[in-house]
Structure formats: structure tokens, C-alpha cells
Amino acid sequence: MPLNLAVAASICSLFCSLFAIVSAEDPYRFFNWNVTYGDIYPLGVRQRGILINWQFPGPDIHSVTNDNLIINVFNSLDEPFLLSWNGIQNRRNSFEDGVYGTTCPIPPGKNFTYILQVKDQIGSFYYFPSLAFHKAAGGFGGIRILSRPRIPVPFPDPAGDYTVLIGDWYKSNHTDLRAHLDKGKKLPLPDGILINGRGSGAAFNVEQGKTYRLRISNVGLQNSLNFRIQNHKMKLVEVEGTHTLQTTYSSLDVHVGQSYSVLVTADQPARDYYIVVSSRFTSTVLTTTGILHYSNSAGPVSGPIPGGPTVQIDWSLNQARSIRSNLTASGPRPNPQGSYHYGLINTTKTIRLSSSAGQVNGKQRYAINI
Ligand SMILES: *[C@@H]1O[C@H](CO)[C@@H](O)[C@H](O)[C@H]1NC(C)=O
Numbered sequence: 001m002p003l004n005l006a007v008a009a010s011i012c013s014l015f016c017s018l019f020a021i022v023s024a025e026d027p028y029r030f031f032n033w034n035v036t037y038g039d040i041y042p043l044g045v046r047q048r049g050i051l052i053n054w055q056f057p058g059p060d061i062h063s064v065t066n067d068n069l070i071i072n073v074f075n076s077l078d079e080p081f082l083l084s085w086n087g088i089q090n091r092r093n094s095f096e097d098g099v100y101g102t103t104c105p106i107p108p109g110k111n112f113t114y115i116l117q118v119k120d121q122i123g124s125f126y127y128f129p130s131l132a133f134h135k136a137a138g139g140f141g142g143i144r145i146l147s148r149p150r151i152p153v154p155f156p157d158p159a160g161d162y163t164v165l166i167g168d169w170y171k172s173n174h175t176d177l178r179a180h181l182d183k184g185k186k187l188p189l190p191d192g193i194l195i196n197g198r199g200s201g202a203a204f205n206v207e208q209g210k211t212y213r214l215r216i217s218n219v220g221l222q223n224s225l226n227f228r229i230q231n232h233k234m235k236l237v238e239v240e241g242t243h244t245l246q247t248t249y250s251s252l253d254v255h256v257g258q259s260y261s262v263l264v265t266a267d268q269p270a271r272d273y274y275i276v277v278s279s280r281f282t283s284t285v286l287t288t289t290g291i292l293h294y295s296n297s298a299g300p301v302s303g304p305i306p307g308g309p310t311v312q313i314d315w316s317l318n319q320a321r322s323i324r325s326n327l328t329a330s331g332p333r334p335n336p337q338g339s340y341h342y343g344l345i346n347t348t349k350t351i352r353l354s355s356s357a358g359q360v361n362g363k364q365r366y367a368i369n370i
């Protein structure tokens, strides 16, 4: 199998590079990534994490609408490795989407250059390893696509723009977790929750009176998470590339795979405040905290850690229903986007998607519409 994979991968690399089409007039951004194992201590114990250029989480990709991203990935692991670019549309073909069966994995010791154009896209996304449960060991990072300078954005430029990757985390490594599923068992309750790779103390610096953009993605394995900041409100402005009606929330549910942008104004007395992420729909609630640090802070975090919703499903559904696209705001192109009759289009086909969990040949697997 590994040999076949290796052969398949080199054939695929050949074809993929032949088929890769980039638009000459748009800017290029080059990335050289070395994917290695390395020691990480997110929950205080040593773990063998998957690092990209010695970073955990991996480096952010910063880009502007229509940029060509040339990402040369060297796989220095001992297993085939594959990256998926969550939310990147890959117009014209899906060769490099990074899902097994569509894109070949990179064999150990080899490299592959992903060529992606973020054509007509804006917003907040992330990348992650899509094979072999590697995601349980790291290898993920943020992707942001800024609007081109001429395109209006429906809020003032923030004073700072932070990537906030949240996710459940296990002390067991990815090979042990994989073996657990293959024995037909479901994953146990995670050992903790990470914010930007840290089990506690992830800090975000702000200046009093200024407004910041937080791009929050749930990069975890299975748990929905609630995100909130002590004494601060969040104004939701973008969800995965669409500007939303700007609604204010005191806490937000972020399900696995979702990315939300919120604006937070440092409008409180100058001190440090808790950033809280807790698990949803679990009987034992896991909670982790980070810090919103005012540059003129008069003191450390204090007071009780603010609570959030725990098992209430209706709360989560109602919040999701409250999120609406702003149909008059610009997207990747100036408004109108070409679909401004949305509310008037009659439904002609309804597709229902339903997730399920079951066993295939004694192994625990998850599916859609089976
Ligand atoms: C990646 O890192 C490994 C481990 O340090 C090193 O042996 C290898 O040469 C590096 N590869 C590249 C392409 O930099």
C-alpha cells in the first residue's frame, strides 16, 4: 500500500502540475513549508506534534482576493501527508482541494507544490491535515483573504487582526486515537481545549478604545465550542467569506470547521479580561481561558470566569438562525454581487443533509446521508 501510494502520488504530482492553471496578471505569494514532528506541551505534558516550519499551530496564510498561492510542502513525517484548504473554492478544478481520493497524499520524504488561486474570495478560513487523523497532532493554521484596496469593506479598518484557532485536544497521539476508532469505539471526552495551541494563557494585546478583528475557527476534532470574552461584546461581521448583518453577541457557538470574524472594542476599564472557550453538548463541561490584555492594564484577570450555554441545543440553533448575509454589503466584488434577488428566488429543489455515526467493518466511522 505505501508503495502504491508513493507511485500514485508521483503520477498525480506530474498531472497536477500539468493541469494547474494560474492567472498571470494576479500577484503570487510563495510559501516553503517543512512538515515535521516536534515536541509540544499544550496541556503541560510532552507530546509529539505535527509542526509546520517548527510552528504549532502552523503559519498563517495572508492573502488578497485573486492572489496565486504557491505552497511547496515538504513531508518530513514517516507517513503520507495531505493538506486540505477549508473553504478555498479552487475554481475550475478540485485537484488540489486536499481530500483523499481527489488529491494524492505527499509520500514521506517528498514534496508537493500546491497552487491555489483565491479567485473572487474574501474572508477567514483555515487549512488542516485531512489524512490519518494527523489533525489530532497539529498541522493546521489560519488563512485570511483580504479585500482588494478598491473594494469597500462594511466596517472601518480594525486596529489589529488576530487569528484565533480553537479546538478540542487529546493527550493521546494521533496513532493511538486512530487505533481507538478502528477498534469500533467512539472518541472519549477530550483532555482539554486549546486556543492557538495553548491549553491556557493565550494572550491577545489591545489598546484601550480601539477595535480589533478576531478570526475564530474551530479546528478541533469533534466538539462544538462556545467563545466569549469577559465584559466585552462581539460584533459578528463575516462568516467564511460572507459579510453578515452586524449583530452583537455576548457569546458565540463555533462548530467544528466553522470560521467567524468578530469585532471587539476595548471599551472597558484598563485591565486584563478572560477569553473563555468551553465545550457544548457535553455532560462534563471543559473550559479553557486566554487573556485579553489592555496595553495600559492596571491588573491581571479577576472575577469569576463568565459562564456560557452548555447543553442547550435550541440556544445554538436559534443563534445560527440569527446569522444573516448582508446582501447590500460588498463581497469580493463591489455590491451588487449578482445575486441580489436572493429573497425573490423560488425554491425548486431542497437537499437535506444528515450526519450519522456508525460502524464499517467493526471500525467507527462518520458519514453524511447514509
Ligand atoms: C525539514 O526538517 C528536517 C528536520 O530538521 C530536515 O532534516 C530537513 O532537511 C528539512 N527539509 C527541508 C526541505 O528544509
Ligand SMILES: *[C@@H]1O[C@H](CO)[C@@H](O)[C@H](O)[C@H]1NC(C)=O
Binding pocket: 013, 072, 111, 112, 113
Ligand atoms: C520540490 O521542491 C523543489 C525545491 O524547492 C522544487 O524545485 C520542486 O518543484 C518541488 N517538487 C514538487 C513536486 O513540488
Ligand SMILES: *[C@@H]1O[C@H](CO)[C@@H](O)[C@H](O)[C@H]1NC(C)=O
Binding pocket: 048, 173, 174, 175, 176
Ligand atoms: C503514539 O503513542 C504510542 C504509545 O502510546 C507509541 O507507541 C506511538 O509510537 C506514538 N505515535 C507517534 C506518532 O508518536
Ligand SMILES: *[C@@H]1O[C@H](CO)[C@@H](O)[C@H](O)[C@H]1NC(C)=O
Binding pocket: 153, 154, 155, 244, 245, 246, 247, 326, 327, 328, 329, 330
Ligand atoms: C450592510 O452593509 C451596508 C453596506 O456596507 C451597511 O451600510 C449596512 O450598515 C450593513 N447592515 C448591517 C445590518 O450590518
Ligand SMILES: *[C@@H]1O[C@H](CO)[C@@H](O)[C@H](O)[C@H]1NC(C)=O
Binding pocket: 344, 345, 346
Ligand atoms: C416565483 O413564483 C411565483 C408564483 O408562481 C411567480 O409569480 C414568481 O414570478 C416566481 N419568481 C421567480 C423569480 O421566478
